[in-house]
Amino acid sequence: MKKTKTAQKLPVADNSKNYSFFENVWDVVRQIPEGKVSTYGAIANYLGVKSSARMVGWAMNASFMVSPPVPAQRVVNRNGILTGKVHFATATLMEELLLKEGIQVEKDKIVHFTKVFWDPNVELA
DNA sequence: AGTATGACTCATT
DNA sequence: AAATGAGCCATAC
Numbered sequence: 001m002k003k004t005k006t007a008q009k010l011p012v013a014d015n016s017k018n019y020s021f022f023e024n025v026w027d028v029v030r031q032i033p034e035g036k037v038s039t040y041g042a043i044a045n046y047l048g049v050k051s052s053a054r055m056v057g058w059a060m061n062a063s064f065m066v067s068p069p070v071p072a073q074r075v076v077n078r079n080g081i082l083t084g085k086v087h088f089a090t091a092t093l094m095e096e097l098l099l100k101e102g103i104q105v106e107k108d109k110i111v112h113f114t115k116v117f118w119d120p121n122v123e124l125a
Numbered sequence: 126a127g128t129a130t131g132a133c134t135c136a137t138t
Numbered sequence: 139a140a141a142t143g144a145g146c147c148a149t150a151c
Contacts, residue, residue, distance in 0.1 A: 021148095040133055044146095051146050053133035058148065060132050077133060084132030 021047065025059035026066060028120050032074045035102045036118035037110060039078045046120035060084060073097040080113030 024047050032038050040053035040060075049055060056075070063070035073094045077083045085094035085108065095105045104111035 041135095044133085049146085051134075052148095054131060054146060055133090055148065057132035072132080075132075082132090087132055 021049070021055065022059045022062055025056055026063055026070045028124070029060075029063070029070050029072065029075055030068070031120070031124070032071060032118050036116050037074045037076055037080070037098070037103060037113070038118045038120060039076060041078050042117075042119050042121060043075065046124065057084065061087060071097075074101075074118075076110060076113075080110035080117075082108045082110070 025043060028043050028046060029038070040056040041050075043056045044050060044053045047056075060070070060072045060075060063072050072084065073082075073088070075084070082094050082098075082105065085091065088094045095108070098105050098110070103116055110116065
């Protein structure tokens with residue numbers, strides 16, 4: 001990913017449309033307890049858009065500009081890999097945040113991923 | 126308005 | 139086991 005010369009227009013910047021889906025995503029992510037992680041697919045599934053994990057990724061992309069902050073570092077792909085780390089302020093920020101929360105990360109992958117996996121479909125059922 | 130792209134995932138080859 | 143194709147759908151151009 002690269003920066004464009006012009007400022008990116010993020011979806012939430014335009015409040016003329018209904019972006020409740022994004023807000024729902026942020027709401028779920030904010031409920032992920034410290035020391036746990038979830039996945040794009042699980043969140044998408046919980047929100048009823050089972051096959052639209054990409055949209056959850058978009059919501060994360062837009063999450064940096066919302067308040068209160070969304071712990072986007074707790075959302076990884078289904079293999080526990082930190083695929084979104086390049087979108088953080090620095091290349092290591094995502095991993096550092098996870099380590100600080102007690103989650104073991106090795107080579108961009110969460111160790112014992114299944115043990116720290118937090119599934120909204122189960123926890124928020 | 127049509128094409129391309131992506132913080133994804135699943136099925137098929 | 140690794141690569142490929144397809145589904146997904148909102149943005150960007």
